[in-house]
Amino acid sequence: MQMGRPGAIAIVAAAVIAMAGIHAPRLWGQTTGYVAPRATDGRPDLNGIWQALNAANYDLQAHPARPALALMPAPPPVEPAGTGRARTGEVPVPAVRALGAVGGVPAGEGVVVGNEIPYQPWAAERKQENAEHWLERDPEVKCFLPGVPRATYMPYPFQILQGTDKILIAYEFAGATRTIHMDDVGNSPGPTWMGWSRGRWEGETLVVDVTGFNGQTWLDRAGNFHSDALHVVERYTRVSPDHLMYEATIEDPNVFTEPWEIRMPLYRRLEDGKQLLEYECVEFVEQLMYGDVGLVDPATGQRNE
Amino acid sequence: MDHRPVSAVSILAVIVMLPFAPLAAQNAPTAGDPTDARAWQQPLTPWGDPDFQGVWRYEATIPLERPPRYEGRAFLTDEEVAEIARVEEELAANRLAGLDGAAVGRQSLEDSPIRGNEYNAFWQDHGRARQVYRQTSLIVDPADGKLPYTDDAREAAARSTARYGVGPYESYLDPDTGERCLTDGVTAMMWQGPNGGHNRIVQSPGYVTIVHEEYLDRRIIPVDGRPHGGIPQWLGESVGHWEGETLVVETTNFPDKTNYEWASIWTRTSDALHLVERFQRVGPNAMEYTITVEDPKTFTRPWTAAVPITRLADNTQIYEYACHEGNYALKNMLSAGRATAENE
Numbered sequence: 098m099q100m101g102r103p104g105a106i107a108i109v110a111a112a113v114i115a116m117a118g119i120h121a122p123r124l125w126g127q128t129t130g131y132v133a134p135r136a137t138d139g140r141p142d143l144n145g146i147w148q149a150l151n152a153a154n155y156d157l158q159a160h161p162a163r164p165a166l167a168l169m170p171a172p173p174p175v176e177p178a179g180t181g182r183a184r185t186g187e188v189p190v191p192a193v194r195a196l197g198a199v200g201g202v203p204a205g206e207g208v209v210v211g212n213e214i215p216y217q218p219w220a221a222e223r224k225q226e227n228a229e230h231w232l233e234r235d236p237e238v239k240c241f242l243p244g245v246p247r248a249t250y251m252p253y254p255f256q257i258l259q260g261t262d263k264i265l266i267a268y269e270f271a272g273a274t275r276t277i278h279m280d281d282v283g284n285s286p287g288p289t290w291m292g293w294s295r296g297r298w299e300g301e302t303l304v305v306d307v308t309g310f311n312g313q314t315w316l317d318r319a320g321n322f323h324s325d326a327l328h329v330v331e332r333y334t335r336v337s338p339d340h341l342m343y344e345a346t347i348e349d350p351n352v353f354t355e356p357w358e359i360r361m362p363l364y365r366r367l368e369d370g371k372q373l374l375e376y377e378c379v380e381f382v383e384q385l386m387y388g389d390v391g392l393v394d395p396a397t398g399q400r401n402e
Numbered sequence: 403m404d405h406r407p408v409s410a411v412s413i414l415a416v417i418v419m420l421p422f423a424p425l426a427a428q429n430a431p432t433a434g435d436p437t438d439a440r441a442w443q444q445p446l447t448p449w450g451d452p453d454f455q456g457v458w459r460y461e462a463t464i465p466l467e468r469p470p471r472y473e474g475r476a477f478l479t480d481e482e483v484a485e486i487a488r489v490e491e492e493l494a495a496n497r498l499a500g501l502d503g504a505a506v507g508r509q510s511l512e513d514s515p516i517r518g519n520e521y522n523a524f525w526q527d528h529g530r531a532r533q534v535y536r537q538t539s540l541i542v543d544p545a546d547g548k549l550p551y552t553d554d555a556r557e558a559a560a561r562s563t564a565r566y567g568v569g570p571y572e573s574y575l576d577p578d579t580g581e582r583c584l585t586d587g588v589t590a591m592m593w594q595g596p597n598g599g600h601n602r603i604v605q606s607p608g609y610v611t612i613v614h615e616e617y618l619d620r621r622i623i624p625v626d627g628r629p630h631g632g633i634p635q636w637l638g639e640s641v642g643h644w645e646g647e648t649l650v651v652e653t654t655n656f657p658d659k660t661n662y663e664w665a666s667i668w669t670r671t672s673d674a675l676h677l678v679e680r681f682q683r684v685g686p687n688a689m690e691y692t693i694t695v696e697d698p699k700t701f702t703r704p705w706t707a708a709v710p711i712t713r714l715a716d717n718t719q720i721y722e723y724a725c726h727e728g729n730y731a732l733k734n735m736l737s738a739g740r741a742t743a744e745n746e
Contacts, residue, residue, distance in 0.1 A: 137448035137607070144606055241727045256622065258611050260455055260604035261447065265611055267622055274613050274620050276602065276720065289722040313727075370628055375635040379583055379726045387574040391736035392743045395573045401740065 129342075133301060133335035136259055141301050141335055143257045143264075146366040146373055149250035149343070152205025154237075156319035157359060158214065159207035165189035165200045166318055167232045192232060208250070210358040214321060220352045227320025235318055239386060240378035242273050242290035244314025245307050245329050246345040246359065254366050256373045257333075264296060264303070269376045277305055285309025288325055303333040316347075324351035339365040442685050444647045447605050451625070452647045454603045454610070454683055457718040458711050460593030463490060463532045466668075466707065468539035468547030476547070477536040487534045494531040535710060540593070543694075543706040549668050555700040559667040566665070571739040577732060578663040579670075583725035585617045587669035588637050588653060588677060592691050593709045594669075602720045610642055610649060615720045623651055630654055636671060649681040660699060672699040687713040 133141035152160070168187035175181065193200045216224060227234055237243060243251055253269035264277040277296040285293030285308055293309030312325035332344040341363040348356040388394050394401050445453040463486055472478070478486070539547035551559060562578070570576060580586045586594060591614050592601060602613040608626035613619075625642040633639065634657035642651040656675040664670040675697040682690045689711040696704040 242722075242724055258604055258606040258609055258622070260606055261453075263455070263602070263604050265604050265606075265613065267611065267620060272618050272620055274618065276604075276613070282717065282719065286719065286721065290724050290727060291722060370631070372624070372631065372639075373622055374633060375637065377584065377636050383574045383582065387732060387736060390733055390740070391571065391573040391576075392740040393572040395575050 129336045131336050140298055143303060143333055144259050146254050146256045146371050147341055147363040148254040148366055149361055149363055151208060151250060151361055152203050153208045153250040153361060154252060154317055155202050155205060157207060157209050157317045157321055159212050160205055162204040163202045165193050166202055167193050208359045208361045210360055215354040215357055217352060217354055224320045224322060227322055231318060231320060236313065236315055240271055240382045242271055244290055245292045246331065247314060247316055248273055249343055250361060253376060254373060267373055269373055271378055290314055301334055305331040323349045326351045444683055449607045451605060451644060454681060455605055456603060457714045458601045458603060458689060459599050459714055460709060461533050461712040462535050462710055464535055464537045464540050466540050467549055472538040476538055478538055483534055483536060490531040490534060540707040540709050541705055542708045550702045550705055552700060552702055555667055562664060562667055569739060571735045574732060577735065578665040580665045581732065583617060583729050585619055585636055586665060587671050589669040589695055591619060592711060600720050613720055615723050617725055618723055647682065651679045653677040672697055674699045
């Protein structure tokens with residue numbers, strides 16, 4: 098089966114990338130003409146439970162499907178294709194193999210405008226290295242606070258709660274909450290996982306300026322990363338009764354050569370009485386993080402060797 | 403002395419009279435003068451709900467349970483109030499002056515009546531004297547001001563106290579839920595501190611949301627008349643409604659987490675836990691908060707605490723309590739416990 102070969106994957110990836118690149122950047126808030134219902138203060142009403150439906154958390158960039166996030170390299174060819182016995186392509190590493198199709202990576206058209214992330218050369222190498230060490234390095238695996246913009250497009254809903262001088266964004270993953278300060282609060286008091294968010298309205302759009310990051314969060318499961326110099330400008334615009342357009346400009350002079358942009362629609366969760374539920378994943382990762390550290394392994398009740 | 407009546411919720415609908423005014427203006431934590439409360443009108447949100455938005459914190463000295471020395475009475479005498487106020491002022495002054503850093507190891511007021519910078523005290527600094535009230539305990543029902551523990555829960559509480567900071571710490575199950583960066587539970591969320599005891603209330607149409615600094619605890623409380631669902635969650639499932647200017651919140655659907663260690667057994671989460679809270683703002687910077695706790699797995703009867711809560715200055719922020727992300731202590735406790743055992 099020829100599609101298993103790395104060369105075929107590369108061709109598919111190139112085609113997907115080319116298709117993703119045809120979209121020219123534009124600001125949705127200024128172009129759709131949709132006028133959102135108003136909150137009682139006259140501002141666009143963004144209240145609701147929203148969720149991204151895409152593969153951006155796997156990889157911000159266009160990518161084909163693959164068997165797992167953590168793969169073992171395919172064995173090197175010993176003879177021209179088709180002239181000898183069949184051999185495997187990349188297969189999942191043993192740690193995730195038992196997940197089968199559940200552990201696979203769905204393809205995605207990408208959410209990066211133009212598809213390219215303008216890494217500095219050292220940072221492009223680091224990104225690659227991150228991808229190769231995804232299981233050990235991705236903060237999501239350890240239930241760490243996901244950071245911005247990643248929290249937006251994780252496969253969990255989030256709720257916008259529009260107060261009078263603060264807007265909360267409550268994420269289901271790890272119970273993270275951001276306070277968007279619509280009043281003047283000055284600069285971030287210190288480095289954080291979720292950033293320091295200051296908001297303003299530009300017509301139909303909520304613009305959030307986010308700084309004060311600690312440089313420890315990632316942008317996706319593909320190893321895309323940033324430093325503590327990250328500066329994100331998010332734009333939330335209602336484009337229909339049940340859609341928000343989310344655009345974020347990502348700037349980090351320590352890691353990228355220039356600012357770049359992601360863009361995706363967010364969908365309203367329409368279930369009757371939908372509530373944001375709890376995903377208290379700290380409890381879920383304790384065995385992974387601490388099971389072999391103490392005298393006794395709680396999973397077995399036996400002493401650790 | 404301003405003795406204003408406060409209705410405290412209880413299963414029996416008993417009306418309890420409480421003196422809820424701070425004793426001295428100098429104890430007020432913010433610029434608001436308590437006397438303003440008489441002329442004060444509850445502000446409303448643009449959509450017409452009573453507006454509770456801001457950062458709130460328990461800033462008083464009232465113990466949860468009535469200390470033995472006050473047995474048989476619900477209120478302090480004037481002399482006792484004056485003495486507690488004096489100690490609080492001196493504590494605050496010592497802390498602010500950075501005095502007495504040498505008194506390491508004295509962890510309580512009882513050990514060290516006029517200190518200020520004991521171990522485990524300096525990083526919990528209120529930065530000002532706490533408010534003194536006449537109540538001898540936060541618990542106003544039962545009348546003895548004590549937690550009505552079941553025998554098993556009393557034993558669990560004694561065990562929890564005895565092993566706190568002592569261990570053994572053989573696995574991640576041995577530290578309490580707080581040390582594991584999970585939560586200390588909902589029961590005392592509105593007044594637990596001073597370590598991260600700030601609560602930011604944000605309201606939006608149909609919701610009151612409380613963001614508690616410690617453990618990033620967050621409660622999104624619908625006030626749109628919806629019924630309870632059925633999904634157990636660590637912080638339960640809260641549904642609220644307005645009774646006049648009072649927010650009444652009923653919380654249920656807790657999972658049973660009594661298999662874990664809890665720093666305070668009385669805040670633990672069981673599937674029998676049921677909370678009814680009443681939030682009533684009584685001035686620009688004052689809230690009367692009552693909570694009735696029912697949990698037959700821990701208590702022989704419901705109990706009610708009445709808690710004065712203070713609104714802090716407008717520029718007060720909730721900081722990011724990224725506990726789990728930096729929980730080096732847990733790993734160190736476990737590796738130290740293992741090394742100790744292996745060297746024995």
